[in-house]
Amino acid sequence: MRIDCKHVWEHISAYIDGEVGATLRAEIDRHLETCEICSAVLDSTRNVVVLMADDRVFELPAGFSSRLHARLDREMAEG
Amino acid sequence: MTAANPEFEADCIRRILAGETHLFHDLIRPCERSIFFMLNSMLRDETEADDVAQETVIKVYRNLHMFRGDSQFRTWVLSIARNEGLGRLRKAESRREDSLDALSDDQGGDYTPAVLTSWREVPAKALEQKELGAILRKAIEGLPENYRNVVLLRDIEEMDVRETAAALDITEGAVKVRLHRARALLQRDLAPKLKGFAPKRARLFGWGA
Numbered sequence: 001m002r003i004d005c006k007h008v009w010e011h012i013s014a015y016i017d018g019e020v021g022a023t024l025r026a027e028i029d030r031h032l033e034t035c036e037i038c039s040a041v042l043d044s045t046r047n048v049v050v051l052m053a054d055d056r057v058f059e060l061p062a063g064f065s066s067r068l069h070a071r072l073d074r075e076m077a078e079g
Numbered sequence: 080m081t082a083a084n085p086e087f088e089a090d091c092i093r094r095i096l097a098g099e100t101h102l103f104h105d106l107i108r109p110c111e112r113s114i115f116f117m118l119n120s121m122l123r124d125e126t127e128a129d130d131v132a133q134e135t136v137i138k139v140y141r142n143l144h145m146f147r148g149d150s151q152f153r154t155w156v157l158s159i160a161r162n163e164g165l166g167r168l169r170k171a172e173s174r175r176e177d178s179l180d181a182l183s184d185d186q187g188g189d190y191t192p193a194v195l196t197s198w199r200e201v202p203a204k205a206l207e208q209k210e211l212g213a214i215l216r217k218a219i220e221g222l223p224e225n226y227r228n229v230v231l232l233r234d235i236e237e238m239d240v241r242e243t244a245a246a247l248d249i250t251e252g253a254v255k256v257r258l259h260r261a262r263a264l265l266q267r268d269l270a271p272k273l274k275g276f277a278p279k280r281a282r283l284f285g286w287g288a
Contacts, residue, residue: 013259040195045266047200052234056206057215058116061125069104071133076100
């Protein structure tokens with residue numbers, strides 16, 4: 001079975017997470033070897049996933065942690 | 080994110096319940112980020128999220144004896160955070176409840192990616208430019224809530240499918256479908272904007288290197 005671009009896109013997320021079965025993975029890999037569009041879609045999606053995971057993207061507001069622990073201290077003191 | 084350590088957690092919980100209450104600070108610390116960002120995603124207001132995060136942590140502290148250890152500690156904490164967040168949303172009915180379930184998973188939609196013919200990787204180093212972080216945050220914040228929560232727990236807090244499903248009280252299948260759609264929407268939105276952050280192509284002959 002030869003798969004088309006749309007089929008590859010449907011499985012991109014699972015492919016990135018290593019959740020596609022061996023047969024499908026081999027089909028996708030074969031498709032990617034010759035399809036520059038799908039390769040670019042895969043690379044850009046993976047790139048977005050990697051960048052999002054960086055702690056610098058979402059930072060806690062200043063003082064969040066100290067407010068939280070101060071509140072906990074009060075709660076513990078009240079016991 | 081700090082990786083969960085079930086043995087440390089179990090030991091800590093035993094000691095807290097036996098009276099060493101100060102250890103609760105260490106127990107909850109690795110969960111703080113996930114609690115805040117999940118609530119911020121639900122409430123869309125940093126001040127409210129900060130407030131509800133405190134309520135959540137107090138509730139976790141008071142109910143610690145009820146943790147059975149049949150899920151990860153963080154999963155349990157996040158389901159409490161989610162309930163607290165939902166309670167706050169219900170209270171403020173005037174607030175647009177951006178519909179917790181407005182989008183069903185079998186609903187169609189256009190999830191085709193941005194079509195490109197080549198991609199030069201944007202390295203994490205590019206995040207030193209504040210503008211890139213802002214573009215990413217805006218794209219994630221622009222996702223429908225159903226998708227935003229899943230992306231947040233799976234891709235940002237790097238929780239696994241099972242843990243994410245348990246924290247959000249949805250099936251593992253729903254986590255996968257929503258994550259797939261969210262990533263496709265993000266790729267479509269972000270790919271054209273990220274192109275400018277890729278390093279310039281290396282010069283072939285080493286000139287001016």
